[in-house]
Amino acid sequence: MSARLPSLRRESCPACGEYPGVGVFCSECGVLMSHPESGDFAAPYLRRLAAELLDLLLFLLLPLWLFWMWQTSRDGQSPAKSLLDLYVIDEAGQPITPQRMWVRELVIKRLVLGLVGYAFTLLGPIINAGWILMNPDRQCIHDRAVGTLVVVRRDAPTRAETLPEPQAADFQMPPPAPSGPRLTPPIPAPAPTRAVGHNVEAAPPSTPTSPELEALELQRTHLSQTEYERRRRALVRQLEESS
Numbered sequence: 001m002s003a004r005l006p007s008l009r010r011e012s013c014p015a016c017g018e019y020p021g022v023g024v025f026c027s028e029c030g031v032l033m034s035h036p037e038s039g040d041f042a043a044p045y046l047r048r049l050a051a052e053l054l055d056l057l058l059f060l061l062l063p064l065w066l067f068w069m070w071q072t073s074r075d076g077q078s079p080a081k082s083l084l085d086l087y088v089i090d091e092a093g094q095p096i097t098p099q100r101m102w103v104r105e106l107v108i109k110r111l112v113l114g115l116v117g118y119a120f121t122l123l124g125p126i127i128n129a130g131w132i133l134m135n136p137d138r139q140c141i142h143d144r145a146v147g148t149l150v151v152v153r154r155d156a157p158t159r160a161e162t163l164p165e166p167q168a169a170d171f172q173m174p175p176p177a178p179s180g181p182r183l184t185p186p187i188p189a190p191a192p193t194r195a196v197g198h199n200v201e202a203a204p205p206s207t208p209t210s211p212e213l214e215a216l217e218l219q220r221t222h223l224s225q226t227e228y229e230r231r232r233r234a235l236v237r238q239l240e241e242s243s
């Protein structure tokens with residue numbers, strides 16, 4: 001390939017006579033220095049970028065894909081380059097063959113560079129997960145950002161142990177525990193009902209009790225305050241009615 005390259009260092013540009021820089025195009029006038037008579041000039045940076053991005057957009061529209069490849073390999077103009085009046089030529093100034101165009105567009109641009117890009121999209125999540133190992137609180141970056149922790153519950157009662165059989169029409173099975181992070185801490189209960197977690201014995205003797213109420217106390221950390229109170233009122237009413 002380097003045999004076809006024009007000499008990279010020249011004294012003066014064949015078209016404008018100025019110092020041409022080190023590229024295949026003159027840095028002054030932009031002419032393709034190996035073929036100054038061809039009328040080929042370096043594409044302006046912004047137009048080149050616009051065509052690249054427009055091609056990417058068009059490539060994502062899958063129904064147009066075959067038309068895109070046909071158009072591109074036919075004369076070295078992708079649809080976007082055609083719209084923006086840009087051409088692909090080889091480094092010797094010659095028209096590019098369809099085969100080279102397909103390798104350029106499909107294998108290199110989409111497949112190889114696409115896979116590189118895909119690998120980089122995994123980088124963030126991997127770093128985020130690896131943060132666990134560097135943080136004494138086992139927090140990921142998203143935990144640090146919103147102030148959350150991930151915990152296990154020791155001695156947590158299993159769901160089956162905590163669910164009372166529904167015995168009244170107004171008693172409903174507890175819904176699944178909320179899956180999202182809890183944004184507000186649980187509101188402390190008023191003093192007479194301050195029986196938290198397994199500490200059912202701490203409830204004052206005046207509080208009515210039943211297996212259903214004890215189960216509700218065990219479920220309490222999974223419930224909102226209003227839901228807890230609603231169920232508790234329902235169970236107390238049910239107890240009073242049956243006694």
Ligand SMILES: [Zn+2]
Binds near residue numbers: 029031
């Ligand atoms: Zn020049």
